[in-house]
Amino acid sequence: xxxxxxxxxxxxxxxxxxxxxxxxxxxxxxxxxxxxxxxxxxxxxxxxxxxxxxxxxxxxxxxxxxxxxxxxxxxxxxxxxxxxxxxxxxxxxxxxxxxxxxxxxxxxxxxxxxxxxxxxxxxxxxxxxxxxxxxxxxxxxxxxxxxxxxxxxxxxxxxxxxxxxxxxxxxxxxxxxxxxxxxxxxxxxxxxxxxxxxxxxxxxxxxxxxxxxxxxxxxxxxxxxxxxxxxxxxxxxxxxxxxxxxxxxxxxxxxxxx
Numbered sequence: 015x016x017x018x019x020x021x022x023x024x025x026x027x028x029x030x031x032x033x034x035x036x037x038x039x040x041x042x043x044x045x046x047x048x049x050x051x052x053x054x055x056x057x058x059x060x061x062x063x064x065x066x067x068x069x070x071x072x073x074x075x076x077x078x079x080x081x082x083x084x085x086x087x088x089x090x091x092x093x094x095x096x097x098x099x100x101x102x103x104x105x106x107x108x109x110x111x112x113x114x115x116x117x118x119x120x121x122x123x124x125x126x127x128x129x130x131x132x133x134x135x136x137x138x139x140x141x142x143x144x145x146x147x148x149x150x151x152x153x154x155x156x157x158x159x160x161x162x163x164x165x166x167x168x169x170x171x172x173x174x175x176x177x178x179x180x181x182x183x184x185x186x187x188x189x190x191x192x193x194x195x196x197x198x199x200x201x202x203x204x205x206x207x208x209x210x211x212x213x214x215x216x217x218x219x220x221x222x223x224x225x226x227x228x229x230x231x232x233x234x235x236x237x238x239x240x241x242x243x244x245x246x247x248x249x250x251x252x253x254x255x256x257x258x259x260x261x262x263x264x265x266x267x268x269x270x271x272x
Contacts, residue, residue, distance in 0.1 A: 101212030172210025
């Protein structure tokens with residue numbers, strides 16, 4: 015009993031020290047051509063629809079999210095080499111009775127592939143999807159044990175405005191990930207538009223920090239002023255565990271190097 019008490023005391027003390035520690039200064043680098051290239055190569059779309067074939071929507075570039083009566087969509091973020099994507103949970107709000115597709119660039123072609131929904135969280139505004147395809151161009155997470163301090167330079171890869179948006183900064187810090195940490199929200203100073211939800215927020219090194227979620231405006235009288243956009247980061251260890259269990263359940267091997 016005393017051993018358990020001492021162990022809990024150590025865990026509590028470690029968590030308290032982490033929570034009370036001061037975030038370091040932000041990385042002085044700003045996202046440049048390399049980070050934008052990484053984002054562009056991995057741009058992906060999620061579409062929720064009752065249709066079985068999306069080929070008529072594909073042209074020389076990614077389609078704008080339809081958001082009509084027949085289809086709705088947003089952005090998707092590839093996070094593994096074997097077909098796993100994250101998106102914002104609210105993009106799937108009207109999934110009942112419909113299918114979800116991910117449109118991903120494969121061999122220079124845009125390929126719409128029906129996806130399975132592995133996990134959803136309304137609180138985190140995150141959803142994990144899987145398509146039966148190889149996705150070698152995927153995002154690596156920023157180190158989970160490191161602070162991502164306020165002021166860190168970022169860009170986003172939402173399909174609506176990500177290619178045109180200037181780089182911005184975190185307007186709130188993201189503390190290191192602990193063993194009991196859940197999904198965490200943070201803010202960026204880049205305004206989002208419909209269709210950006212589910213896209214990646216990436217630092218100057220091209221590392222994935224989190225997933226676009228929402229935008230906040232202040233509306234005094236009749237004029238709206240942009241305040242912040244919100245993003246969400248899952249516990250990456252728990253996320254990897256979910257993917258491992260899904261691989262085991264479906265009899266697929268873990269890709270080399272994962």
